[in-house]
Amino acid sequence: MKKTEVLARRARAIEKVSDAEFRANAVTKGAKVIRERVEGAVDKQAEGFRPHAAALASLTLEKRTDDIDTNIDRRVKPIARTLRATKLAEKGFA
Numbered sequence: 001m002k003k004t005e006v007l008a009r010r011a012r013a014i015e016k017v018s019d020a021e022f023r024a025n026a027v028t029k030g031a032k033v034i035r036e037r038v039e040g041a042v043d044k045q046a047e048g049f050r051p052h053a054a055a056l057a058s059l060t061l062e063k064r065t066d067d068i069d070t071n072i073d074r075r076v077k078p079i080a081r082t083l084r085a086t087k088l089a090e091k092g093f094a
Contacts, residue, residue: 055086 017025059082062074 051090052083052086055082 056079059078061078064071064075
């Protein structure tokens with residue numbers, strides 16, 4: 001089937017649905033689909049974040065100061081470096 005045929009058929013089907021009907025279906029049917037997909041991805045996302053969480057848990061940060069630049073250098077940059085190193089290690093580059 002050609003792409004143009006598919007697009008034409010979709011356009012005809014869309015014209016048959018009112019805006020109110022579309023919105024109602026988006027709320028009732030769309031919410032269900034989104035919920036199912038999110039619930040199905042939770043374990044995968046948690047598993048993917050586990051190495052990063054472990055790396056962050058092992059990180060020791062210096063105490064905060066009143067100077068924002070010092071805080072960035074001593075607290076934010078080590079977090080960013082740790083996350084980056086973990087990602088590179090996962091990809092086999094470290």
